[in-house]
Amino acid sequence: MSRRVFTAHTPDTAPAAARAAMAGIHRKLGHLPAAVALMAESPELLKGFLDANAVFETTDLDPVAREVVVFTVATRNECHLCVAMHTVTLTRHGGTPELVAALRTGTELPDRRLEALRRFTLAVLHHRGAVPDDEMDAFLAAGWQPRHALDVVLGVGTYTISTFANRLTAAPLDPPLAAYAWEPTAA
Template sequence: MSRPVFTVHTPDTAPAAARPAMAGVQRKQGHLPAAVALMAESPELLKGFLGATAVFESTDLDPVAREVVVLTVATHNRCHLCVAMHTPALARRGGTPTLIGALRAGAELPDARLEALRRFTLSVLDHRGAVPDADLDAFLAAGWRTRHALDVVLGVGTYTISTFANRLTDAPLDPPLAAYAWEPAA
């Protein structure tokens, strides 16, 4: 059986329930990303992802910390599109080129507190939430709180939705993101 081809919807071809969400993204970003046009096939998926994203953005994690979580999930899940999308997002939020390069490479971060966040995010992913005590202790010792541990879980869930959907649909890189293209290491 061959893989079905997913439809890159327009506001005219998308299911009616997805159209308001698509219009909102298009207004906010100035264009309709292909990933959103593909997710529109399932209005519930699209609305769920956008809603979870909005909630994650309101957590107690600062903007740079949120992007560390997102890029950690994106590289771990090998989503070329999410890495490309969140590279400039992190730069806009004050992420340094060194920080961005380390995240894209899956390498140790130059800031110890953010490195603890990256390692904790990986532990949540690798252990499917059953984080070993030593990993949680290291996270908290770096100055994070238990609330932040739960905020990371929200970020992991939110961006697992998009990374998995983008990989399933083979979402292409939009032309404005070409400069941020990323491929996982072998």
């Protein structure tokens, strides 16, 4: 079956329960991203992602650290849209070009502490939360706290929703993101 089963909704065609969220995103960004228009098919999914993301944004992880988690999930799940979007976000939060490039390619990060965070996020994904003691120890030895491990789990959950929904609906890049296009590297 084709991906054409998903409708890129407008505020006029969206289910009523999705319209307020769509309007809020449009106000905040100045446009309605295609991914949001597609997620609006399920108001609960859209609300769930937005609510989870709002909570993730309040964690003890600073903005750059949160973006490391998001990028790690996005590249692991091969979400071209999230990688492009979060390239812009990380740059806006002061991420260096070297940091952005390493995250986009999945290579070692130039900052030791952020690299420990990236590796821990990968461990959470790979082990489905049952992170081995040595990997937890390495995370904590890099200066992270136990609460940060749980913040990573929240970020993984939040961006699993987004990456899976974007891939399922084949969400396209919006024109402002075209310069940040990303494709996974062949393994």
